[in-house]
Amino acid sequence: MKTTISQVSKHLNEEITIGAWLANKRSSGKIAFLQLRDGTGFMQGIVVKADIGEDKFQEAKALTQESSMYVTGTIVEDTRSPLGYEMQVTDFEIIHEAVDYPITPKEHGTEFLMDHRHLWLRSKRQHGVMKIRNEIIRATYEFFNENGYVKIDPPILTGSSAEGTTELFHTKYFEEDAYLSQSGQLYMEAAAMAFGKVFSFGPTFRAEKSKTRRHLIEFWMIEPEMAFMDHEDSLEVQEQYVSHVVQSVLKNCKIELEALGRDTGQLEKIQAPFPRISYDEAIQLVKEKGFDDIEWGDDFGAPHETAIAESYDKPVFITNYPAEIKAFYMKPDPARPEVVLCADLIAPEGYGEIIGGSQRIDDLELMKQRYEDHGLTGDAYNWYLQLREYGSVPHSGFGLGLERTVAWIAGVEHVRETIPFPRLLNRLYP
Amino acid sequence: MKTTISQVSKHLNEEITIGAWLANKRSSGKIAFLQLRDGTGFMQGIVVKADIGEDKFQEAKALTQESSMYVTGTIVEDTRSPLGYEMQVTDFEIIHEAVDYPITPKEHGTEFLMDHRHLWLRSKRQHGVMKIRNEIIRATYEFFNENGYVKIDPPILTGSSAEGTTELFHTKYFEEDAYLSQSGQLYMEAAAMAFGKVFSFGPTFRAEKSKTRRHLIEFWMIEPEMAFMDHEDSLEVQEQYVSHVVQSVLKNCKIELEALGRDTGQLEKIQAPFPRISYDEAIQLVKEKGFDDIEWGDDFGAPHETAIAESYDKPVFITNYPAEIKAFYMKPDPARPEVVLCADLIAPEGYGEIIGGSQRIDDLELMKQRYEDHGLTGDAYNWYLQLREYGSVPHSGFGLGLERTVAWIAGVEHVRETIPFPRLLNRLYP
Numbered sequence: 001m002k003t004t005i006s007q008v009s010k011h012l013n014e015e016i017t018i019g020a021w022l023a024n025k026r027s028s029g030k031i032a033f034l035q036l037r038d039g040t041g042f043m044q045g046i047v048v049k050a051d052i053g054e055d056k057f058q059e060a061k062a063l064t065q066e067s068s069m070y071v072t073g074t075i076v077e078d079t080r081s082p083l084g085y086e087m088q089v090t091d092f093e094i095i096h097e098a099v100d101y102p103i104t105p106k107e108h109g110t111e112f113l114m115d116h117r118h119l120w121l122r123s124k125r126q127h128g129v130m131k132i133r134n135e136i137i138r139a140t141y142e143f144f145n146e147n148g149y150v151k152i153d154p155p156i157l158t159g160s161s162a163e164g165t166t167e168l169f170h171t172k173y174f175e176e177d178a179y180l181s182q183s184g185q186l187y188m189e190a191a192a193m194a195f196g197k198v199f200s201f202g203p204t205f206r207a208e209k210s211k212t213r214r215h216l217i218e219f220w221m222i223e224p225e226m227a228f229m230d231h232e233d234s235l236e237v238q239e240q241y242v243s244h245v246v247q248s249v250l251k252n253c254k255i256e257l258e259a260l261g262r263d264t265g266q267l268e269k270i271q272a273p274f275p276r277i278s279y280d281e282a283i284q285l286v287k288e289k290g291f292d293d294i295e296w297g298d299d300f301g302a303p304h305e306t307a308i309a310e311s312y313d314k315p316v317f318i319t320n321y322p323a324e325i326k327a328f329y330m331k332p333d334p335a336r337p338e339v340v341l342c343a344d345l346i347a348p349e350g351y352g353e354i355i356g357g358s359q360r361i362d363d364l365e366l367m368k369q370r371y372e373d374h375g376l377t378g379d380a381y382n383w384y385l386q387l388r389e390y391g392s393v394p395h396s397g398f399g400l401g402l403e404r405t406v407a408w409i410a411g412v413e414h415v416r417e418t419i420p421f422p423r424l425l426n427r428l429y430p
Numbered sequence: 431m432k433t434t435i436s437q438v439s440k441h442l443n444e445e446i447t448i449g450a451w452l453a454n455k456r457s458s459g460k461i462a463f464l465q466l467r468d469g470t471g472f473m474q475g476i477v478v479k480a481d482i483g484e485d486k487f488q489e490a491k492a493l494t495q496e497s498s499m500y501v502t503g504t505i506v507e508d509t510r511s512p513l514g515y516e517m518q519v520t521d522f523e524i525i526h527e528a529v530d531y532p533i534t535p536k537e538h539g540t541e542f543l544m545d546h547r548h549l550w551l552r553s554k555r556q557h558g559v560m561k562i563r564n565e566i567i568r569a570t571y572e573f574f575n576e577n578g579y580v581k582i583d584p585p586i587l588t589g590s591s592a593e594g595t596t597e598l599f600h601t602k603y604f605e606e607d608a609y610l611s612q613s614g615q616l617y618m619e620a621a622a623m624a625f626g627k628v629f630s631f632g633p634t635f636r637a638e639k640s641k642t643r644r645h646l647i648e649f650w651m652i653e654p655e656m657a658f659m660d661h662e663d664s665l666e667v668q669e670q671y672v673s674h675v676v677q678s679v680l681k682n683c684k685i686e687l688e689a690l691g692r693d694t695g696q697l698e699k700i701q702a703p704f705p706r707i708s709y710d711e712a713i714q715l716v717k718e719k720g721f722d723d724i725e726w727g728d729d730f731g732a733p734h735e736t737a738i739a740e741s742y743d744k745p746v747f748i749t750n751y752p753a754e755i756k757a758f759y760m761k762p763d764p765a766r767p768e769v770v771l772c773a774d775l776i777a778p779e780g781y782g783e784i785i786g787g788s789q790r791i792d793d794l795e796l797m798k799q800r801y802e803d804h805g806l807t808g809d810a811y812n813w814y815l816q817l818r819e820y821g822s823v824p825h826s827g828f829g830l831g832l833e834r835t836v837a838w839i840a841g842v843e844h845v846r847e848t849i850p851f852p853r854l855l856n857r858l859y860p
């Protein structure tokens with residue numbers, strides 16, 4: 001019976017066949033241990049000379065790394081392996097012999113591995129990270145579908161961009177100028193007025209000359225937007241969503257978390273509600289921690305965020321930032337208009353900001369004022385003003401950066417390992 | 431209790447409050463009928479002067495289209511409406527009064543509606559189409575997750591493109607040249623070698639000066655790729671996937687299909703297996719149907735596809751096209767190398783091709799030959815060759831165009847209504 005490594009628990013003591021690659025091997029005079037991978041998982045195959053015969057045993061000993069084959073054998077328990085099973089190989093048929101596979105079990109430099117990303121993905125570590133990414137995506141759809149959100153795909157190509165124009169990728173759109181989206185949020189606001197609760201999941205682009213472990217040029221965002229919800233309602237959605245994602249990974253990615261050596265005790269604590277501190281309190285906190293490079297009115301840098309996160313074992317919301325350092329569409333706090341009804345969610349363990357969100361301005365006159373203040377002239381954003389003109393309602397939303405969230409949950413230091421084919425400064429290949 | 435229209439069946443004979451917009455209204459001297467929408471659905475609210483009082487009744491009669499409000503009332507059965515319920519309004523509070531909403535119940539021209547897409551999405555018809563799109567996306571994730579596929583996001587920005595260079599959007603990527611992806615397939619092949627079965631769902635771009643009802647500049651594709659699967663295995667995945675999607679929409683979008691006037695009898699027939707005819711037979715068939723503008727070796731145009739589809743009440747696979755008119759990576763039929771192991775899936779009712787797929791070349795020497803034939807020189811696609819160098823395996827995959835699939839299932843003539851914010855020739859706004 002043809003099956004996969006992910007299914008072997010259903011075939012205990014049965015003979016099965018899998019299509020697989022040789023990840024690694026070791027052998028003695030009488031036994032060869034094949035580390036097999038088939039994409040769904042990793043499993044050890046035991047080849048015993050006395051059982052399989054001399055010729056086949058020599059063939060097994062000569063197998064090269066990443067050669068592909070069909071392997072047949074009986075599934076038995078193996079309590080020492082994370083999988084819990086191994087295969088007693090009775091036969092194998094080589095499909096294709098790989099010669100001099102570039103990524104050997106020895107150490108390789110980062111640039112070499114990145115140049116071979118199409119092959120590096122086959123390693124146990126990269127496999128684990130991508131399976132966790134996959135589970136986060138799956139749990140995201142599950143959460144928003146089950147809570148009545150409609151998936152809306154905002155456009156990637158736009159005629160202009162309201163949020164800064166220096167970090168945009170430009171292209172000619174026939175006779176017009178177009179830019180790659182940095183956020184679908186404004187479109188998601190239009191969609192929330194039509195569908196109530198919506199979420200997006202798609203790529204966004206920032207032509208930023210940053211070379212930090214938290215920055216990608218092309219990254220994926222999840223952007224929910226909810227009509228008839230205020231800022232506090234939105235915080236509750238955020239903490240429930242993030243908790244759901246973390247708990248789903250814990251439940252469904254045990255083998256991968258173990259392969260990555262992730263401290264799952266840290267993840268088990270991630271349950272709603274999350275702590276909230278105001279921007280004012282956060283400024284106070286970093287000053288108390290000895291930072292003298294920040295004053296009220298400044299944005300936090302990565303070291304400040306890490307210092308704040310150290311005080312908590314869950315993600316922490318920093319709320320009510322000064323309006324000056326936040327986006328033009330955020331709603332001022334009625335009690336204190338110099339701050340806005342917003343929050344950034346800072347992940348634990350130094351992984352930094354994973355969510356930015358706010359209640360949006362719903363008053364037409366105030367939004368017109370903001371347009372003027374930010375030089376948003378011309379007709380390009382007339383449509384966005386009209387959302388405040390025709391049946392404006394209180395509404396809130398947020399954006400979660402997928403790759404930073406993967407980095408945190410998988411316990412991976414650099415975001416370049418959290419997306420299949422990373423785009424970085426000087427990195428457009430493969 | 432605050433809830434939504436989608437939840438009213440749980441609140442029969444209870445008093446609830448919803449946040450809503452006025453989609454339409456009519457009134458007599460004693461009763462006003464409010465057509466309410468809240469994004470989750472449409473519901474009639476009945477305002478009776480004798481119950482609510484003279485002042486409030488006059489306020490209800492004066493409500494303008496798309497004004498927003500909180501409406502309170504008791505849910506009662508209404509067997510005449512698709513929802514099955516209506517609200518006996520006991521109170522309402524206006525949030526924001528809309529003046530001169532541009533899209534009135536009268537007819538509007540297409541360009542006017544497209545200019546107001548951000549508002550047009552609120553209409554019952556556009557709402558229905560987007561909810562069906564959402565259900566197709568949900569069912570897509572469900573199908574591939576339940577069948578062990580890993581979601582892989584291929585890059586949008588690439589250093590070069592193997593499939594034609596004339597219809598590419600170009601951008602400067604710092605000092606380099608980059609192009610927007612027309613397909614993630616080559617990357618999905620690399621991913622299949624690492625994860626076995628993978629699928630993508632993301633935007634793709636074609637700078638094509640086509641202005642037909644089947645073309646968008648920016649459109650979303652689902653691209654599964656499977657290691658250890660041959661062409662016939664892939665056809666089985668395709669027919670099961672498409673059947674699952676159609677049956678999910680039938681089950682979960684009853685109200686929307688009815689609002690769109692969709693003939694659901696046509697959709698009920700969509701169950702695997704689907705018929706298969708060879709390219710040779712399809713050429714024969716269109717000739718028999720009177721077309722004299724096509725010969726063996728030509729690709730089918732939309733009229734030919736429609737004529738072929740007319741012979742079937744399910745989607746039909748056209749298999750084994752001439753290698754000459756198909757992509758360079760498709761595997762030749764060993765028994766007849768002038769045709770390739772591929773299929774296009776043609777939707778019924780004239781909606782055209784929704785899937786293209788094939789088995790891929792797995793032989794390194796043949797792929798090198800194809801590179802030479804197609805002038806794929808330089809290092810840009812070395813990585814793709816390496817997939818045939820290191821543990822090559824039989825593998826197959828396909829790409830489904832989301833918007834054409836939405837058009838077919840929703841019964842919408844033009845793909846411009848199947849994506850939230852369409853990008854067309856001369857259409858980059860809103």
Ligand SMILES: [Mg+2]
Nearest residue numbers: 299300344353
């Ligand atoms: Mg921040």
Ligand SMILES: [Mg+2]
Nearest residue numbers: 729730774783
């Ligand atoms: Mg075709």
